[in-house]
Amino acid sequence: MPRKCVIILLDGIGDRSYEQFNYQTPLQAAKTPVLDGLAAGGANGSYHAAFLGQALPSEHAHFLMFGYDMSGFPGRGALEALGAGIKLSPKDVAVLSHFACLRESDGCFVVGQRKPEISDNEISGLIQAVDKYDSRGVNLRFIQTGGIFGIILLTGDVSPYITDSDPFIDGRPLIAISSWEDFSDDIASQNVALALKEYLVWTYDQLNDCPVNRSRIGKGQAAVNGFVTQRAGQLKDVIPFNQSWGLHGLSIASGLVYTGLSVYIGMDTKKVADTEDPEKDIADRLNTAYESLNDYDFVHVHTKAPDEAAHTKDPDAKKSVIESLDRGIGRAIGPLMDDPEVLIIITADHSTPSSGALIHSGESVPLTFYGEGIRRDRVSRFNEVDVATGALGSVRGKELMYLILNHLDRAKLQGVMDTPVDQPYWPGDYEPFRLK
Numbered sequence: 238m239p240r241k242c243v244i245i246l247l248d249g250i251g252d253r254s255y256e257q258f259n260y261q262t263p264l265q266a267a268k269t270p271v272l273d274g275l276a277a278g279g280a281n282g283s284y285h286a287a288f289l290g291q292a293l294p295s296e297h298a299h300f301l302m303f304g305y306d307m308s309g310f311p312g313r314g315a316l317e318a319l320g321a322g323i324k325l326s327p328k329d330v331a332v333l334s335h336f337a338c339l340r341e342s343d344g345c346f347v348v349g350q351r352k353p354e355i356s357d358n359e360i361s362g363l364i365q366a367v368d369k370y371d372s373r374g375v376n377l378r379f380i381q382t383g384g385i386f387g388i389i390l391l392t393g394d395v396s397p398y399i400t401d402s403d404p405f406i407d408g409r410p411l412i413a414i415s416s417w418e419d420f421s422d423d424i425a426s427q428n429v430a431l432a433l434k435e436y437l438v439w440t441y442d443q444l445n446d447c448p449v450n451r452s453r454i455g456k457g458q459a460a461v462n463g464f465v466t467q468r469a470g471q472l473k474d475v476i477p478f479n480q481s482w483g484l485h486g487l488s489i490a491s492g493l494v495y496t497g498l499s500v501y502i503g504m505d506t507k508k509v510a511d512t513e514d515p516e517k518d519i520a521d522r523l524n525t526a527y528e529s530l531n532d533y534d535f536v537h538v539h540t541k542a543p544d545e546a547a548h549t550k551d552p553d554a555k556k557s558v559i560e561s562l563d564r565g566i567g568r569a570i571g572p573l574m575d576d577p578e579v580l581i582i583i584t585a586d587h588s589t590p591s592s593g594a595l596i597h598s599g600e601s602v603p604l605t606f607y608g609e610g611i612r613r614d615r616v617s618r619f620n621e622v623d624v625a626t627g628a629l630g631s632v633r634g635k636e637l638m639y640l641i642l643n644h645l646d647r648a649k650l651q652g653v654m655d656t657p658v659d660q661p662y663w664p665g666d667y668e669p670f671r672l673k
C-alpha cells in the first residue's frame with residue numbers, strides 16, 4: 238500500500254471550451270497520453286478548493302488544498318515577503334506592489350502601462366529614489382523581489398486590513414485605499430491607508446523628477462512613475478503542516494508565493510527556476526521528488542506553466558504547454574508509478590481561462606489518484622469533463638487531504654482519541670502509558 242504521496246500540481250490547467258477546439262478545452266484538445274494513462278489506471282473526479290464558481294488565486298487555493306481554513310491565511314503580501322526571505326515580524330504589514338506608468342486625470346491616477354518594460358539598471362535608479370518614507374508614525378520601505386516587483390513593508394502601529402490600489406487593467410483609475418468595512422473604526426487601519434496613500438503620491442512626484450525618467454521621456458518612453466499595490470498581509474499563528482496532517486512535507490516550486498506559503502506552514506521547500514522548457518522543468522522536478530521520498534511523505538511538485546500560458550489569452554499556447562508537460566511527466570513518472578509505496582495525485586489549484594476578462598475562473602479542475610488499492614473507474618482521459626464521471630466524484634477543499642490520509646492508510650477512525658488533540662491522522666504522536 239502507498240505510504241507516501243507526490244502531488245503533481247498543474248497550476249491553472251482547468252479552462253473553458255473554445256470553438257477552435259471543436260468546443261473542447263485546451264486540456265481536452267491536447268494530446269496527453271501520459272496523463273490519460275494515469276487517469277485510466279486510477280480514480281478520477283472534479284476538484285474545487287472552495288465553493289464551485291469561486292475564482293481562487295493560487296495562494297488561497299493552495300492554502301485550502303493543504304487543509305487549512307482561510308481564517309489562518311496571512312495575505313499574499315506576507316507570503317511573498319516570506320518567500321523572498323524578507324524578515325517579517327508578527328506586527329509588520331507587507332503589501333504587494335510593483336512599478337507602473339501612471340498619469341493624472343481629473344485629480345486621479347490612471348494606469349497607463351501596468352507592467353512596463355524597463356531595464357534592471359533603470360529599476361535600481363527608481364528604487365533609490367523612493368525606497369524609504371515615514372508618515373503618521375508608519376515607516377514604509379520598498380524592497381525589490383525581482384524586476385519591477387516588490388514588497389512595501391510597513392512597520393509601526395500598522396494593520397493589514399486595507400483595500401488594494403491596483404485596478405489590474407491598463408486605462409483604469411487607481412482604486413482609493415481605505416480600511417475594510419469591518420475595520421472602519423480601527424485607527425491603525427485608517428492610519429495605514431492614509432500613510433500608504435501619501436507614500437504613493439510622494440513616490441509619483443519623486444519618480445517624475447528622477448534622472449531615469451527624465452532620460453526615458455527624452456527617448457520618447459513613458460515614465461515609470463508610480464506603484465500599484467494589492468493584497469496586504471500580516472503573519473498569523475498557524476499550526477504546522479506536519480502537526481496538522483501527520484505528514485512531512487516538501488514543496489518543489491518556482492514562485493515566491495509558493496515558497497512563502499511553505500515557509501509559513503512549516504513545510505520544507507526546494508526552490509527551482511522556470512526555464513523556457515516546461516517539459517524539462519517538470520521532468521527535473523519529478524526526479525527530485527522521487528529522490529526526496531526517503532525523507533518526505535508528502536511532496537508537492539508545482540508547475541506554473543499552464544497558468545502563465547492561459548494568461549497570454551491564447552488557448553493554443555496553453556494546449557501546447559500542456560502537451561509539453563505531458564511529455565515531461567512521461568520522462569520521469571515511471572519510477573513513481575512502479576513504486577507500490579507511492580500514491581500519485583494529479584490536479585490543479587484553480588481554472589485559468591484562456592479568453593475573457595477573468596484572471597482565474599471558478600470551474601472545477603480534474604483530479605486523479607493513482608496507486609495500489611485505488612478504485613479503478615472507467616475514465617480514460619485526464620480532462621475537466623471526462624473525470625467528472627469518475628469514482629472520486631466531486632471533491633472539495635480539505636477533503637483532498639482526508640483522501641490522501643485515507644489512501645496512505647493514515648486516516649484516523651473518527652472518535653478515537655490517542656492524543657489530547659483530535660487530529661485527523663493515525664496513529665497520533667501519543668504519550669506512552671507509564672506505570673508511575
Ligand SMILES: [Zn+2]
Pocket residue numbers: 248249294295296544586587
Ligand atoms: Zn494558481
